[in-house]
Amino acid sequence: MLANLLLAWFAQHARALPWRQSRDPYQILVSEVMLQQTQVDRVLPKYAAFLATFPNLHALANAPTAEVIRAWAGLGYNRRAVNLQRAAQQVMAQYDGQFPRNVAELRSLPGIGPYTAGAIACFAFEQDVVFMDTNIRRVLQRALVGPDLQVAPPERQLLEQSATLLPSGQGWAWNQALMELGALICTARNPSCAQCPIQRVCRAYSTATPPALPRPLRRVAEGQREAYHGSRRWLRGRIIDALREQPQLSLSQLGPRLKPDYSAADEAWLRDLVVGLERDGLVAMQEDRVGLP
DNA sequence: AAGGCGGGGTG
């Protein structure tokens, strides 16, 4: 019953997202990696541009890594760009350019974990496999367990239930629909239970507690708003951004772009950041100059 | 089992 309700709703309300129109494993791979911890709305414009620049596996595998990192601007988690290209290169080298179809082999590619391997097997090759992401987890927990997300069943258990509920031959629609419901209706905050197609069979709905009262207004602490600004993560992002514009920079050129009062005494600090980026394959250093690889 | 990794949007 749950599956029937969910799939009927999905057939009516699914967004026409570009990666849903494709079964090309390369295009699916690109979309899934971009969507790791990144919202659909932010991915959409980058996705089209990326595929225009790197239309197929061959183009991506053979591109300068610097170009791939540039195409990743605005998406965050820049290591994903490096791993995506390495995955493309590995498919070319180890699989003769033909994507492996099973989850275990997909899982061996860099940057492809349990979720993405399942998603490619399902969304590109239309296999009846189950996997977990933040939307599927929340939807299944609410529907099958109840409203309290604090008492989380083991991941394995939710996956088993998903596999049991999955209508044979419709894995693609089942997983897409779970994720779509989580994105549009069964949201983390303020879910739209009134519009929910599965409310009749949802444990969280039948035992739903009234919506929490609005939080008391916090005092706006203007002074201490920034914890992220100036952090290591932020600095790494600034370095990559600078190198997207300027192919090569010396440390003494780079430093002032991160820290207005940069001096020679800061070089060890800056070098540590650069070494970290180098280890991630995001920059290359030669002599005293830094650049995208 | 934790922490690191980007960046922007939302309540």
Added chain:
DNA sequence: CACCCAGCCTT
């Protein structure tokens, strides 16, 4: 501000 977002990798 705290939280959220189609996770993955290293330690």
